[in-house]
Amino acid sequence: xxxxxxxxxxxxxxxxxxxxxxxxxxxxxxxxxxxxxxxxxxxxxxxxxxxxxxxxxxxxxxxxxxxxxxxxxxxxxxxxxxxxxxxxxxxxxxxxxxxxxxxxxxxxxxxxxxxxxxxxxxxxxxxxxxxxxxxxxxxxxxxxxxxxxxxxxxxxxxxxxxxxxxxxxxxxxxxxxxxxxxxxxxxxxxxxxxxxxxxxxxxxxxxxxxxxxxxxxxxxxxxxxxxxxxxxxxxxxxxxxxxxxxxxxxxxxxxxxxxxxxxxxxxxxxxxxxxxxxxxxxxxxxxxxxxxxxxxxxxxxxxxxxxxxxxxxxxxxxxxxxxxxxxxxxxxxxxxxxxxxxxxxxxxxxxxxxxxxxxxxxxxxxxxxxxxxxxxxxxxxxxxxxxxxxxxxxxxxxxxxxxxxxxxxxxxxxxxx
Numbered sequence: 001x002x003x004x005x006x007x008x009x010x011x012x013x014x015x016x017x018x019x020x021x022x023x024x025x026x027x028x029x030x031x032x033x034x035x036x037x038x039x040x041x042x043x044x045x046x047x048x049x050x051x052x053x054x055x056x057x058x059x060x061x062x063x064x065x066x067x068x069x070x071x072x073x074x075x076x077x078x079x080x081x082x083x084x085x086x087x088x089x090x091x092x093x094x095x096x097x098x099x100x101x102x103x104x105x106x107x108x109x110x111x112x113x114x115x116x117x118x119x120x121x122x123x124x125x126x127x128x129x130x131x132x133x134x135x136x137x138x139x140x141x142x143x144x145x146x147x148x149x150x151x152x153x154x155x156x157x158x159x160x161x162x163x164x165x166x167x168x169x170x171x172x173x174x175x176x177x178x179x180x181x182x183x184x185x186x187x188x189x190x191x192x193x194x195x196x197x198x199x200x201x202x203x204x205x206x207x208x209x210x211x212x213x214x215x216x217x218x219x220x221x222x223x224x225x226x227x228x229x230x231x232x233x234x235x236x237x238x239x240x241x242x243x244x245x246x247x248x249x250x251x252x253x254x255x256x257x258x259x260x261x262x263x264x265x266x267x268x269x270x271x272x273x274x275x276x277x278x279x280x281x282x283x284x285x286x287x288x289x290x291x292x293x294x295x296x297x298x299x300x301x302x303x304x305x306x307x308x309x310x311x312x313x314x315x316x317x318x319x320x321x322x323x324x325x326x327x328x329x330x331x332x333x334x335x336x337x338x339x340x341x342x343x344x345x346x347x348x349x350x351x352x353x354x355x356x357x358x359x360x361x362x363x364x365x366x367x368x369x370x371x372x373x374x375x376x377x378x379x380x381x382x383x384x385x386x387x388x389x390x391x392x393x394x395x396x397x398x399x400x401x402x403x404x405x406x407x408x409x410x411x412x413x414x415x416x417x
Contacts, residue, residue, distance in 0.1 A: 008152045015148055019141045027134050034126040035102070039085050042104035045070075045119050046083075053110050059117070067122040069101075072115045080107040080114060090122045099124040162186040166198055173202060227262045234258065264386075274324070274393045281321050287350055288313045294329045295348070298337065306343040313350040318417060324394045331387040332357050332413060339411070347410075355415040365406035388413075 045068070052060045062071050069090065083106045090101030100123040108115050165184040173181060181202045183195035234255045238248075295302075295309060302309060318325075336346045336359035349356040395402040401416045 008149065008156065011152060012145060012149055016141075016145060019144065023134075023137050023141055026137055027130065030133050031130050034130060038102040038121055038123065038126060039104070042085070042102065042119050042121060045121075046104055046106055046117070049117060049119075050108060053108055057111060059108070059110055059115060067125070069120045071118045071120075073118070075107070075114055075116045077109075077114045079116075082107070087123070088120055090120050090124075100127055102126075159188065162188070162191040163194070166191075166195055170198060224262075227258060230258050231255075231262070274390070274397055281323065282319050283322060284317050284319055285322060285325050287316045287318060287325075287355065290325060291329060291348060291350065294326075294333055298333050301337060302346075305337055305340065307337060307340050307346055308343070309346045309348070311348045311350075313348065314352065316350055316352055316355075316417070318398070320394075320398050324397070328391050328394045331391045335387050335391075335413075353417055355417075357413045358410045360409060361411050363409060366404060366411065 049060060049070070059072055060070075063069075067090075083104065086103050086105070088101045088103040090099045091097075101120045102123050103118060103120045106117050108117050162184045166181075169181045169183070181198055183199060186192055186195070234251065237251060238255070291311070291313060295311070333346075336357055339361045340346070340359050341361060344360040346360075347356075347358040349358075392402045395415055403414050403416070405412045405414070
């Protein structure tokens with residue numbers, strides 16, 4: 001969930017709760033105020049009746065007036081309890097219907113007689129007024145929430161625009177590319193600070209990358225020269241005579257170690273070039289004839305290892321470097337041969353969407369999480385542990401995906417185009 005959506009949801013929810021609670025309080029207060037007004041009118045009516053009784057020594061005529069009803073009842077002096085207010089039902093004679101009312105009950109003494117005086121007023125207008133005020137308040141709440149939602153939605157999208165712009169720039173940032181991070185001007189201090197931090201970070205990363213790349217290239221090339229000199233001197237030494245078998249074995253071990261170091265240096269340099277996208281000579285390549293050619297090149301090795309090869313190849317054209325394609329298929333085929341059994345089997349399947357290499361081998365699955373890691377190899381392997389890492393890096397370079405699976409006694413490497 002986006003931050004703006006989360007904020008909008010929380011803001012609307014809190015606003016709704018606040019507005020509803022204040023709306024209820026507002027309704028109760030208005031209802032209380034109108035009730036107090038009715039009670040005040042009833043007290044005024046009581047005072048007028050009392051003043052009339054004191055002046056004329058009799059009660060005014062009882063009856064129904066406009067939204068008001070006055071009635072008297074003779075009671076015993078012991079039944080008097082003082083003044084009281086209460087809600088009641090008011091019968092509207094004109095409309096012939098019952099309405100909510102508000103009553104005042106009091107007692108007056110006239111000519112040594114005690115009367116219960118009841119004054120009732122209709123609450124219909126007050127209730128209608130409260131209802132209208134409530135509906136207006138509810139409409140205002142809905143309008144405020146809708147306005148708040150729209151303002152938050154469009155205003156927040158506008159406010160967060162620089163953030164998403166710099167986020168897109170960071171996603172598109174490429175160390176090997178020449179594209180620079182372009183920030184969008186903003187008047188918000190936090191986004192200005194974020195833009196400055198991203199610019200400084202991208203500049204530092206590019207500088208560090210250039211230094212590391214320069215060091216890697218220089219180190220790799222500088223290592224090639226002494227390795228070539230050592231190989232040359234060892235070749236010359238092996239052609240001489242006069243040293244013992246033990247010395248010959250030591251020289252041979254040195255020769256093999258130097259060869260291994262040379263291959264390692266070449267592999268690491270190749271990985272660095274692939275990761276940095278420094279191999280650019282892309283061209284349309286038909287995979288079927290290239291795979292068939294590679295299998296012919298490995299034919300003698302396959303026969304000596306007693307490995308049968310079956311193929312199901314349909315033509316597939318991809319755009320990639322011929323040099324990297326050659327390395328990819330060399331690695332996959334040599335990996336299938338090196339980790340096979342005697343006698344063994346290799347199956348190669350090529351169609352429009354996938355290239356699949358299946359081979360027999362150890363009767364257990366490899367560690368799927370580490371299969372394509374650098375220097376990951378079995379204890380019995382004499383390789384460098386870089387072949388599959390290089391293969392996957394080549395696939396990643398061209399947007400292919402490379403996966404491993406084990407089933408039915410076969411190890412399967414699948415390249416999905």
